[in-house]
Amino acid sequence: MTDLFAGCTRLLDEAVERVGTHPVADEVREARTRLAEPLRVAVAGRVKAGKSTLVNAMVGELVAPTDARECTKVVTWYRDGVTYRVEGVEGGGSRVPLRFDRRDGALEVDLNGRSAASLQCIEVTWPSALLRKMVLVDTPGIGSSNEDVSARTERFLERDHQAAPADAVVYLLRHVHQADVGFLEAFHDDALASANPLNALGVLSRADEIGVARPDAMASAQRIAARWRSDRRLSALVQNVVPVAGLLAEGARTLRQDEYDDMAALARADEALVDEILISVDRFAGSSAPVGTEPELRRRLLERYGLFGCRQSVEILRRGLAPNAQALADELLVRSGLPALRRDLDDRFSRRAGLLKARQALFVVHRAAAALGDAELAGSVERLLSQAHELSEIRVLNLIHQGALPLADGDLDSARVLLGERGLDPAVRAGLAGGTDLVEVRAALGEEHARWQARAGHPLASPEVASAATVLVRTCEGLIAALTSP
Numbered sequence: 001m002t003d004l005f006a007g008c009t010r011l012l013d014e015a016v017e018r019v020g021t022h023p024v025a026d027e028v029r030e031a032r033t034r035l036a037e038p039l040r041v042a043v044a045g046r047v048k049a050g051k052s053t054l055v056n057a058m059v060g061e062l063v064a065p066t067d068a069r070e071c072t073k074v075v076t077w078y079r080d081g082v083t084y085r086v087e088g089v090e091g092g093g094s095r096v097p098l099r100f101d102r103r104d105g106a107l108e109v110d111l112n113g114r115s116a117a118s119l120q121c122i123e124v125t126w127p128s129a130l131l132r133k134m135v136l137v138d139t140p141g142i143g144s145s146n147e148d149v150s151a152r153t154e155r156f157l158e159r160d161h162q163a164a165p166a167d168a169v170v171y172l173l174r175h176v177h178q179a180d181v182g183f184l185e186a187f188h189d190d191a192l193a194s195a196n197p198l199n200a201l202g203v204l205s206r207a208d209e210i211g212v213a214r215p216d217a218m219a220s221a222q223r224i225a226a227r228w229r230s231d232r233r234l235s236a237l238v239q240n241v242v243p244v245a246g247l248l249a250e251g252a253r254t255l256r257q258d259e260y261d262d263m264a265a266l267a268r269a270d271e272a273l274v275d276e277i278l279i280s281v282d283r284f285a286g287s288s289a290p291v292g293t294e295p296e297l298r299r300r301l302l303e304r305y306g307l308f309g310c311r312q313s314v315e316i317l318r319r320g321l322a323p324n325a326q327a328l329a330d331e332l333l334v335r336s337g338l339p340a341l342r343r344d345l346d347d348r349f350s351r352r353a354g355l356l357k358a359r360q361a362l363f364v365v366h367r368a369a370a371a372l373g374d375a376e377l378a379g380s381v382e383r384l385l386s387q388a389h390e391l392s393e394i395r396v397l398n399l400i401h402q403g404a405l406p407l408a409d410g411d412l413d414s415a416r417v418l419l420g421e422r423g424l425d426p427a428v429r430a431g432l433a434g435g436t437d438l439v440e441v442r443a444a445l446g447e448e449h450a451r452w453q454a455r456a457g458h459p460l461a462s463p464e465v466a467s468a469a470t471v472l473v474r475t476c477e478g479l480i481a482a483l484t485s486p
């Protein structure tokens with residue numbers, strides 16, 4: 001819990017008292033409630049980028065529909081809860097329970113004749129360990145041929161007249177597209193947080209399709225992601241880009257014994273014959289060669305794992321790396337890239353949840369104070385904004401991303417790392433590998449401290465540089481103090 005978060009919670013309590021029955025009261029009360037809830041992470045991207053598949057992979061169950069039915073056009077919230085429940089929120093805000101069923105493990109929601117357009121959103125309550133940590137929001141594709149669907153997602157993510165419903169966004173990209181960049185820029189365009197990658201993470205999605213499902217597809221995807229990470233346009237918008245083969249991850253997390261048996265039968269069959277049909281989707285799905293599984297079953301495997309997943313499974317099984325279904329699932333999961341994304345989400349979002357949530361709440365109080373004409377409340381927001389060191393750090397990061405700090409490249413790199421761009425582990429922020437010995441970390445932070453003190457005190461430093469350097473000095477002091485305290 002950060003100072004900012006505690007200060008913000010107190011401020012929200014005060015704001016709730018002060019708004020009384022003013023029309024902004026509901027918004028302020030909601031913002032207060034939200035501070036106590038898990039971080040809200042939206043999964044966004046263009047049509048068919050693999051958003052719903054990734055949601056399923058993260059939750060570890062087939063909760064999000066991935067076909068073209070009406071449900072995929074509605075913003076859908078996934079929250080943890082003690083029981084399974086699905087509700088539709090209608091235009092006016094009223095809630096209606098929706099019937100649902102599970103077919104082959106997949107959640108099917110019955111809109112009971114309602115159109116997607118008549119619903120603001122769907123709320124799914126699902127007991128899940130991941131959802132206890134974060135609320136996930138699956139959004140309809142941006143840039144869909146259906147303007148309404150696109151607009152619904154853009155309305156959801158962009159701040160319009162309210163606080164953004166999501167605290168952070170995982171943005172799926174298949175190819176860098178001008179529309180992606182434009183969208184991300186709009187998402188960041190607000191007074192409290194202008195263009196910073198603090199709350200957005202990029203995923204190079206459907207990574208297995210790069211290099212047409214060849215065994216080295218993920219390595220190629222890694223290289224492309226690395227290029228994107230260093231692309232100035234993108235790195236100003238997202239913190240990191242991680243390649244993920246979502247379909248493989250989804251399959252791995254929901255792998256069934258019968259699927260393991262089918263893959264194992266393929267791995268035992270004549271190697272030359274199986275390799276021959278694994279060349280293409282058409283051959284794999286259609287061949288009548290004796291390969292231990294019927295075409296019907298192979299088509300099902302293709303749907304669930306893609307050609308890449310089938311090839312990987314056969315290879316893993318042939319090498320004897322998966323004596324049972326769980327072992328195969330574990331091996332496939334690692335190869336999907338999902339564990340790396342989960343680590344990134346924990347490191348960049350979960351650990352910063354207090355800060356990310358506080359920013360949203362301050363935004364609401366800031367607006368409420370203006371609506372009420374309450375100068376005292378506005379003053380409290382300003383004070384918190386100016387005193388909270390975490391927010392000063394974000395301001396420095398923004399300046400760096402805007403190219404507004406005239407510093408040498410080495411200094412800029414060190415500042416970005418210190419400010420947590422590579423992760424929030426103190427060792428990583430000191431420019432070292434995670435898990436480095438504390439004595440070494442402290443020494444490295446001491447050097448950074450000296451570097452920024454020198455910049456802050458340099459007689460020729462511009463006011464922006466001096467002020468940024470002062471923030472970084474404080475950052476080093478905070479990190480060193482945290483290492484020293486028990």
Ligand SMILES: Nc1nc2c(ncn2[C@@H]2O[C@H](COP(=O)(O)OP(=O)(O)OP(=O)(O)O)[C@@H](O)[C@H]2O)c(=O)[nH]1
Pocket residue numbers: 045046047048049050051052053054065066067072139140141142205206207208209244245246247248306
């Ligand atoms: N090969 C492969 N296919 C994928 C992957 N992720 C998703 N797909 C397929 O791509 C199609 C679209 O996936 P969804 O998860 O529904 O994509 P979405 O972004 O939610 O789509 P909309 O909500 O309609 O915009 C489905 O047929 C998925 O099976 C992946 O990682 N690899």
Ligand SMILES: [Mg+2]
Pocket residue numbers: 051052053065066072138139140141
């Ligand atoms: Mg979808």
